[in-house]
Every structure is written in C-alpha cells, then in structure tokens.
Amino acid sequence: MFLNFFKYLNKKILFVILFITAPLINADWFALNMTRGITDISNEVFELHMLIFWICVVIGVLVFGVMFYSMYAHTREKNPVPATFDDNHKLEIAWTIIPFLILIAMAVPASKTLIKMYDDTAGDINIQVTGYQWKWQYRYLEDDVSFFSNLATDWDEINNLVPKGENYLQEVDEMVVIPTGKKVRFLITANDVIHSWWMPAFAIKQDAIPGFVNTAWTKVDVPGIYRGKCTELCGKNHGFMPIVVKVVEQNEYEEWVGIKKEEAQKLAELTTKEWTAEELVSRGQSVYEVNCVACHQTNGQGIAGIFPALVGSDIVLNNKERNIEILMEGVQGAAMNSFSYLSEVEIASVITYTRQSWGNDEKGDGEVVVPKDIVDYKEPKI
Numbered sequence: 001m002f003l004n005f006f007k008y009l010n011k012k013i014l015f016v017i018l019f020i021t022a023p024l025i026n027a028d029w030f031a032l033n034m035t036r037g038i039t040d041i042s043n044e045v046f047e048l049h050m051l052i053f054w055i056c057v058v059i060g061v062l063v064f065g066v067m068f069y070s071m072y073a074h075t076r077e078k079n080p081v082p083a084t085f086d087d088n089h090k091l092e093i094a095w096t097i098i099p100f101l102i103l104i105a106m107a108v109p110a111s112k113t114l115i116k117m118y119d120d121t122a123g124d125i126n127i128q129v130t131g132y133q134w135k136w137q138y139r140y141l142e143d144d145v146s147f148f149s150n151l152a153t154d155w156d157e158i159n160n161l162v163p164k165g166e167n168y169l170q171e172v173d174e175m176v177v178i179p180t181g182k183k184v185r186f187l188i189t190a191n192d193v194i195h196s197w198w199m200p201a202f203a204i205k206q207d208a209i210p211g212f213v214n215t216a217w218t219k220v221d222v223p224g225i226y227r228g229k230c231t232e233l234c235g236k237n238h239g240f241m242p243i244v245v246k247v248v249e250q251n252e253y254e255e256w257v258g259i260k261k262e263e264a265q266k267l268a269e270l271t272t273k274e275w276t277a278e279e280l281v282s283r284g285q286s287v288y289e290v291n292c293v294a295c296h297q298t299n300g301q302g303i304a305g306i307f308p309a310l311v312g313s314d315i316v317l318n319n320k321e322r323n324i325e326i327l328m329e330g331v332q333g334a335a336m337n338s339f340s341y342l343s344e345v346e347i348a349s350v351i352t353y354t355r356q357s358w359g360n361d362e363k364g365d366g367e368v369v370v371p372k373d374i375v376d377y378k379e380p381k382i
C-alpha cells in the first residue's frame, strides 16, 4: 500500500504539492519562534526552549525514521515469512533508560532557571499589580504611587472607521515605569476574575487571581518601552487590557515618581477639600454645558423619546448611588457613555449640578455628591 502511494506520485501530483508548499517555504519561519526577550532570565528561557526543541527534533527524526524505514523495508512483498521472536530484553531496557536520561538532562537546566524565576524575595522596588475587568492597576508600595492603566487605542480604530495605528491595542494611557538595573518585584493579583500579566520581553507570565498574590520579578538593563497583554480570557474586553512597561534610567525614574507623588497630593487636596453645594453647582454647570447639553439639553428636559429628561428623573432626584454609577459606567447599548475619564471633581460637580437645578432640589432628596464619593466608588470594593 505504501509503495502504491509512490507509484501514483507522478509529476503532476508533485507539481501540485510544490505549488501548495511554496508559500510556506517563503514564510518567515523565525518570526514564529519564541522571542529572546531582553533580560538574563528571558535569554535563559529562550536557550532552554531551543535546547528542548532540538532534542525533540532529533527524537522525532530518529523515531519516525525507524518507523518509515521499517514500513519500507519489511513489506510483505520483501519479507513474505515474518520473524517469530517476541521480546528483546536488551532493547526494552535501553528504551526505558535512554528516555529517562534524556528527561533528567532536560529537567536539570530547566529547574535551575525555574528556581531563579520563582525567587520571591523583596525587590528594590515592589509593585502591586491588580487586574480589573478590563484594565490594570499599579501600586508602587514604597512610594505610595497608584494609578490605573487603560487601553488608549481610539474606538474608531477598533470599529474600523479609521486606519489602525502602529501600536493598535498595545497602547495605554499610563505606562508602568521602572528603572534600569534594579530588581523589581511584581505582586500580582486580581479584583474580579482571573487575569494574567504577560510581559514576553521579561519572560514573565503570571496568573492574577482574586484573593491570591503571585509574584514575579525582573531586572532590566536596556531602557525602552515593552508591551504585553492579559493572557487569561477574562470577559468581553479581554483583548483590550494591554500592558506597557517603560524602562528608564534611575534619575528619570526618580523624576517620574516625584511628579506622580505631586499629582496624588493635588488630587487629594481637591478631593478632601470641604466643598460647598454652591461651589459644586457652579463648577458643575460648566461641565454640564460641555458634556451633557447635546443630549439632555440646557434646560435638562432632554428630547422626548430619545434622551431622557433629567428634570424630575427618579435617578437624579432620589438615587445617588445609581446616579454615580450611570456617569461612571454609562448605559450599555444606549447613547449614554461612561464619563469616567473626567476627574472626580468634575463628575461630582456635574451630578450635584443636575440634582440642584431646574427645581430638582425641591422635588428630590437634594443630596450633594462630593468628589470623595467618586473616589470611594473607584476604590476597589473588597
């Protein structure tokens, strides 16, 4: 049967096979391989990967070689009288011992590297990484700096309305910044479902699991911007929570930390300040005029059947929690988008403005929403 196959392998068929495989020969096979990364560990991982790959290739060639040779050399035509021996102890011992030795030979270097990777002792810098649906939060434990890192790709690119940019789905509004030459330890966890923090250039891929803290570490010597993504299917926007790490020199890092601390300070001042209702209303009015009038109209009446009136709306009158939630999350499937990109002060003041204007203050509970309420809303609910 096997030989029959060759009999029919005439020139025409050969040509067809060549035609089909030619594009494969052209393909850039090296682009399919694992990348080398830029840290010592990632290089070790790459070397291990190649070592084991070649061991597999050699075993594959030997085993399939023996198999195909046997099929070819011992057909019934060539060997009408089959051999009658059954076992061969020497051979059996050999094919037990040799694979065992091969496994040991692979396990020793692999374990050495794994032990290095799983070193969970404190780093010079320790960053808590928390996965959210669908963004990452980073807390620099020593410096009390903390921020969310959101996808920065324009939704028009995602919806194919404009051409896609160079770092399509690989760009964020705030990068994680780390210095060169320092051991950075990541403490990886999640707030809602399981995510996974993957940074191929550092050979880090660690599950982010609610209630657990997994660790990973790196020491990078080459400044640059490195990109990764969430690699645990975590819901609708799983493909929209990239990871971007910017590695800079120590002095640049210190400068960045300084700016971050200052920002936090300013925000804390604004959010902890005692706001009066009047201050919020007057700020809120300008926020409303910029962001809301297009739909809800200057007089808060909306447009019947399309945009609901905020005047007399039960949510605006009596439901502070839902009011905040609508502004922060938007309404799925409706023109009401999330305004969470506004500052805490802007969101609180625009809500207060709608609750205090157009006679709403007399009909409803008239409760004021202060920036602190928005900060509390954003804080992870544990």
Ligand SMILES: [Cu+2]
Pocket (backbone or CB within 6 Å): 131, 132, 134, 194, 195, 196, 230, 231, 232, 233, 234, 238, 241
């Ligand atoms: Cu995720």
